[in-house]
Amino acid sequence: MESMHYESPATVAEAVRLLSDAPPGSARVLAGGTDLLVQMRIGRIDPALIVDVKRIPETRGVAVRDGALVIGASLETMTLRRAPDLEKNFPGLAEAAALIGSDQIQGRASLGGNLCNASPAADTVPALIVLGAQAEIAGPEGTRRVPVAEFVTGPGSTVLGRGEFLVSLHVPLPAPRSADAYLRLIPRTEMDIAVVGSAVSVTLDAGGTCTAARVVLGAVAPTAIEVPEAAAALIGSTLDDAALGRAGQAATAACNPINDMRGTVEYRRKVAAVLTRRAAAKAAERAAGRN
Amino acid sequence: MGRIHVRTRINGEATEFLCDPRQTLLDALRDELQLTGTKEGCTTGDCGACSVTLDGLLVCSCLVLAAETEGHDVGTIEGMAQGETLHPLQQKFLEHAALQCGVCTPGFLVAAKALLDREPDPSEKQVRYALAGNLCRCTGYDKIIRAVLDAAAELRGDTR
Numbered sequence: 271m272e273s274m275h276y277e278s279p280a281t282v283a284e285a286v287r288l289l290s291d292a293p294p295g296s297a298r299v300l301a302g303g304t305d306l307l308v309q310m311r312i313g314r315i316d317p318a319l320i321v322d323v324k325r326i327p328e329t330r331g332v333a334v335r336d337g338a339l340v341i342g343a344s345l346e347t348m349t350l351r352r353a354p355d356l357e358k359n360f361p362g363l364a365e366a367a368a369l370i371g372s373d374q375i376q377g378r379a380s381l382g383g384n385l386c387n388a389s390p391a392a393d394t395v396p397a398l399i400v401l402g403a404q405a406e407i408a409g410p411e412g413t414r415r416v417p418v419a420e421f422v423t424g425p426g427s428t429v430l431g432r433g434e435f436l437v438s439l440h441v442p443l444p445a446p447r448s449a450d451a452y453l454r455l456i457p458r459t460e461m462d463i464a465v466v467g468s469a470v471s472v473t474l475d476a477g478g479t480c481t482a483a484r485v486v487l488g489a490v491a492p493t494a495i496e497v498p499e500a501a502a503a504l505i506g507s508t509l510d511d512a513a514l515g516r517a518g519q520a521a522t523a524a525c526n527p528i529n530d531m532r533g534t535v536e537y538r539r540k541v542a543a544v545l546t547r548r549a550a551a552k553a554a555e556r557a558a559g560r561n
Numbered sequence: 562m563g564r565i566h567v568r569t570r571i572n573g574e575a576t577e578f579l580c581d582p583r584q585t586l587l588d589a590l591r592d593e594l595q596l597t598g599t600k601e602g603c604t605t606g607d608c609g610a611c612s613v614t615l616d617g618l619l620v621c622s623c624l625v626l627a628a629e630t631e632g633h634d635v636g637t638i639e640g641m642a643q644g645e646t647l648h649p650l651q652q653k654f655l656e657h658a659a660l661q662c663g664v665c666t667p668g669f670l671v672a673a674k675a676l677l678d679r680e681p682d683p684s685e686k687q688v689r690y691a692l693a694g695n696l697c698r699c700t701g702y703d704k705i706i707r708a709v710l711d712a713a714a715e716l717r718g719d720t721r
Contacts, residue, residue, distance in 0.1 A: 274583050275582060276565065276582040276628045278629070278631070298628070300629075302624075303624050303625065303626065303629075304624055306626050307585070308606060308624070311604055316687070320582070320626070322629060324629070348618055348619075349618070372693050372694020372695075373619050373672065373675065373676075373691055374609055374612055374621045374672070375606060375621070375624075376618050376623075377618035377619045377620040378624060460690060461607075461693050
């Protein structure tokens with residue numbers, strides 16, 4: 271085990287400099303540490319430099335700015351969930367955030383960490399994608415925005431290049447009569463990893479017809495997957511049982527899951543349909559209540 | 562790399578210590594500060610035995626680097642009793658026999674206090690969910706849940 275340096279820069283520029291100056295692959299960004307410190311403990315990674323980004327103000331806040339809720343990438347979910355603007359605007363994202371781990375984990379884990387850890391089963395990633403969230407990344411060339419839908423490129427891998435780190439997440443405020451929902455299945459009532467997660471966002475017109483929808487599944491493929499066929503089944507309908515059923519079938523068809531101790535391929539395909547139907551119905555009910 | 566000088570507050574008292582960059586808050590509390598009330602269980606954030614508060618938020622001290630606590634407030638089990646007077650949660654754990662081997666107990670007490678600080682009148686279900694991050698392999702949990710509900714009632718001043 272080599273010696274390790276710990277740095278806690280106070281500015282984005284200083285963090286970028288530290289990450290850029292480190293030899294490739296030797297530095298890791300620390301937010302809540304609920305994945306990073308475990309990976310270090312079990313010997314999977316052995317970084318020479320830890321850059322703790324929690325002293326950087328841009329990674330900490332949660333506030334509405336320019337038509338979006340801006341969530342600091344390192345903000346712990348326990349604090350995020352207490353923000354009045356979260357549940358009011360994005361009940362589905364709020365329920366996804368509330369599902370991660372225990373209260374102890376919630377005291378540290380962040381949406382930014384959930385995204386950068388790039389687990390196929392991350393709960394908040396599908397919930398962010400259906401909302402059209404953007405990731406703000408800082409790096410040696412300045413800042414750039416990437417849709418969360420394109421951020422994760424495979425299990426454990428992301429679009430982050432050398433010297434870059436995730437600063438914040440920008441979630442556009444919902445249009446009128448729009449709402450989201452996230453449901454997941456785990457084998458026990460609490461403290462487990464998703465067998466399937468399904469996030470749905472819908473927009474209704476004044477007559478209750480769905481005019482826009484997004485459906486994203488978690489834990490059924492190497493990354494969260496968007497299912498445009500399921501969204502297409504919802505759009506133009508009144509979200510009646512037939513439309514929900516077709517969306518569910520599309521979800522099943524889109525799955526590319528694995529067998530593991532939490533569920534078989536067949537089980538995951540079936541549950542994807544059930545959760546998608548229910549999440550779509552829940553989102554629709556919420557949207558209808560937002561006239 | 563040399564040791565890191567950390568200035569923090571532990572149970573309200575300004576505290577300084579030296580730590581290695583890799584050292585967790587759990588190990589610094591136990592090995593540098595001799596605050597051995599906080600227990601080591603899984604060391605991967607699953608069992609809650611090492612629960613402490615960081616700026617009032619419940620966390621696993623095994624998943625916090627000691628260096629991260631620079632300028633922050635840490636609360637441990639040692640801060641719960643007032644001198645010789647036990648906190649009502651501690652007293653109720655004794656009365657309800659809510660412990661056997663005792664290794665998980667400090668973590669349960671710290672987690673239960675964090676719950677009651679934000680929710681003075683929790684339902685049984687709320688208590689069970691709030692303590693889902695604390696594992697006990699002896700008691701079967703029921704006595705712990707009853708002790709927490711009883712302590713909550715006492716702290717609210719309910720007479721039964």
